[in-house]
Amino acid sequence: MNLFLIFISAAVVNNFVLSYFLGICPFVGVSRKVSSAVSMGLAVIFVMAISSVFTWLIYHLILVPFNMEILEYVSFILVIASLVQLVEMFIRKVSKPLYDTLGIYLPLITTNCAILGLALFSVLREYNFIESLVFGLGAGAGFTLALVIMAGIREELDMAPVPKYFQGAAITMIVAGALALAFMGFAGLISI
Amino acid sequence: MAKKQISIWQEIVKGLWRENPVLATLLGLCPTLAVTNTAVNGLAMGLATSFVLLSSSLFISSLRNFIPHQVRIASYIVIIATFVTVADRFLAGFFPAISQSLGPYVPLIVVNCLILGRQEAFSSKNKISRSLLDGIGMGLGFSLVLIALGMVRELLGSGSIFGITLLGEWFEPWMVMILPPGAFLTLGFFIAIANWINDRRATA
Numbered sequence: 001m002n003l004f005l006i007f008i009s010a011a012v013v014n015n016f017v018l019s020y021f022l023g024i025c026p027f028v029g030v031s032r033k034v035s036s037a038v039s040m041g042l043a044v045i046f047v048m049a050i051s052s053v054f055t056w057l058i059y060h061l062i063l064v065p066f067n068m069e070i071l072e073y074v075s076f077i078l079v080i081a082s083l084v085q086l087v088e089m090f091i092r093k094v095s096k097p098l099y100d101t102l103g104i105y106l107p108l109i110t111t112n113c114a115i116l117g118l119a120l121f122s123v124l125r126e127y128n129f130i131e132s133l134v135f136g137l138g139a140g141a142g143f144t145l146a147l148v149i150m151a152g153i154r155e156e157l158d159m160a161p162v163p164k165y166f167q168g169a170a171i172t173m174i175v176a177g178a179l180a181l182a183f184m185g186f187a188g189l190i191s192i
Numbered sequence: 193m194a195k196k197q198i199s200i201w202q203e204i205v206k207g208l209w210r211e212n213p214v215l216a217t218l219l220g221l222c223p224t225l226a227v228t229n230t231a232v233n234g235l236a237m238g239l240a241t242s243f244v245l246l247s248s249s250l251f252i253s254s255l256r257n258f259i260p261h262q263v264r265i266a267s268y269i270v271i272i273a274t275f276v277t278v279a280d281r282f283l284a285g286f287f288p289a290i291s292q293s294l295g296p297y298v299p300l301i302v303v304n305c306l307i308l309g310r311q312e313a314f315s316s317k318n319k320i321s322r323s324l325l326d327g328i329g330m331g332l333g334f335s336l337v338l339i340a341l342g343m344v345r346e347l348l349g350s351g352s353i354f355g356i357t358l359l360g361e362w363f364e365p366w367m368v369m370i371l372p373p374g375a376f377l378t379l380g381f382f383i384a385i386a387n388w389i390n391d392r393r394a395t396a
Contacts, residue, residue, distance in 0.1 A: 019372045021226040025305055028218065070281070073299045074273040081266060113222045113303040120296040163384075165391065169218055170383040177376030184373065 003134045006127075010138030013189055016114050017146040018180040023114030027147060028172055030105070037151035041144025043102040045137065047087060047109050048118055051080050052136030055119035056129055076119045084109050114143055149179060200325060207329025213306045214337040214379075215386040220306035224338060225375040226297050231354045234342025236290045238335025240283065240298060244275045245307050245334075246327040251275075253315040253323035268311045273302045306334060337382070344378055345369045 016022045023044070030040045055076050063069055088106045092099045109115060118139050122132040153175055162171050213219045223241065228234045248271050252259070259267045280298045283291040291298065301307065310330055315323040343353050349370035351359035368374050 021222050021372070021375065022300075024221040024225065028221070070277060073277050073280070073302055074270060077269050077273050077302050078266070081269060113300050116303050117296060117300055120299055124296060165384045165387040166380070167387075170380045170387065173376045173380030173383060177373045177380060180373040180376055181368070184371065 003131065006131055006134050007138035007141075008189065010135050011142035011145065012183065012186045015142045015146055015183050016117065016139045017143055018176070018183045020117065022117040023112050023143055026105075026108060026112055027143075027150060027176070028169065030108075031147055031150040031154055031172075034148060034151045034155060036105075037147045038144070039101045040105045040108075041140075041147050043105045043109060044112065044114065044143050045140030046102075047080075047084060047106075048115060048136040048140040048143075049133060050087065051083050051115055052118055052122060052132045053129075054079055054083060056122060056127075056132040059119075059123055060129075072120075072123070076116060080115050080119070114139065146179065146183075150176065153179075203322060203325040204329035204332070207326065207331070207333040208336070209333070211330075212333045212337065212386075213330055214334060215383060217309075219309050220304045220334060221379075222300060223297050223304060224334075224341065225372075225379060227294055228338055228341040228345055228375060228378075229349065229370040230293075230346045231339055231342035232290070233293055234338035234340075235335070236283070236287070237294060237297065238331070238338040240279045240294075241301055241304060241307070242327075242331025242335055243279055244272060244301050245310060245331045246324065247275045247278075248272045248307060248311060249315040249323040249327035250320060252311050253318060253320045256316050259316075264316065265308075265312070268308060268316075269302065272307055272311075276301045306330065341375075341378055341382065345374055349374060 010016070014020065017024065017027050026040060026044075031037055058075055058079055059069075059072065063071060063075065084106055088099075091102060091106075118136055122135055127135055150172075154172070157171065157175070166174065207213070209216075211217060214221070214224050220241070223237050227237045248268070251271050252268060255267075276299060279301070280291070283294070283298060310326065314326050318326070347353055347358065348366045349368075350365050351357055351363045366374070369378070
């Protein structure tokens with residue numbers, strides 16, 4: 001039950017994009033079309049699940065025993081960057097169709113603050129191994145959800161008469177604000 | 193000589209408006225939105241980011257001839273992460289309350305695309321003095337937008353600025369402004385206003 005709560009909380013209640021503002025860059029950049037939003041979302045879920053496992057292992061098996069918590073940020077970002085590179089090479093070898101779908105989005109993920117944020121939050125909340133993994137999956141699902149909804153709205157928005165000065169980034173922010181407002185409705189669901 | 197003076201001045205000024213990291217190039221949005229619920233938080237985040245930006249610009253620009261091209265991004269990130277650790281420890285040591293309220297957003301400066309973007313686009317190609325000026329301008333532009341966002345949100349959300357109550361009893365705080373949706377809405381209006389000003393300048 002506890003694991004389920006962590007998943008739901010990361011996916012909807014405390015959505016990474018809409019209430020923690022993590023991963024705003026791809027949220028604004030890759031939300032023009034639903035199809036690319038789905039691919040990006042899948043790539044993020046994938047990397048989040050793997051990196052939550054690896055950063056947990058690094059933190060609890062290497063940094064803590066040697067009292068090197070101060071190197072937390074440096075080692076996390078290095079792990080994430082090299083992991084993304086590895087995942088990219090692995091997918092290219094194993095599955096060509098998957099690589100074609102996720103390909104160009106994978107390198108972008110390195111600078112996605114949601115991945116590092118995820119690692120930092122799991123350390124902060126003292127999640128154990130399984131909890132970190134579930135937290136990663138939930139956060140990835142939440143990111144995908146927000147991205148796909150946003151892409152759906154923006155496809156419609158292309159046809160809408162947006163006031164001149166609000167076109168582009170400004171209207172995207174306003175729409176995101178409305179979405180965040182809607183997601184706040186989930187807050188009563190559970191509190192963490 | 194006179195020409196050079198102007199261009200040095202422009203190096204700083206461009207970060208304030210024309211290439212403002214938040215309003216014009218939309219870089220570093222994550223901390224911009226997350227910590228601007230009060231003006232103090234905006235100021236602290238602005239200063240922390242400027243510190244990291246300046247130090248890593250200085251460092252990377254002086255090492256620009258030694259870092260191999262293939263591993264440059266990785267080296268930049270390690271340098272940035274080191275300075276972020278310094279900033280984080282400093283805040284935790286001297287300003288525990290601010291460090292508490294900024295939470296994980298201080299370490300997240302590592303992945304602030306503004307900093308990496310400036311290193312890649314500017315410091316890796318320019319002299320140390322130029323990179324420093326660029327860092328000052330960008331840091332200042334970023335901080336000013338953060339403080340402005342923080343002031344607007346704090347004023348509407350709790351009726352005060354920098355913790356000083358400005359609006360009296362009659363004012364019903366707009367709770368939503370200090371919550372996540374308020375951040376998106378305020379930034380949306382900021383960008384629209386910036387567009388409007390640019391448009392008026394272009395036609396004038």
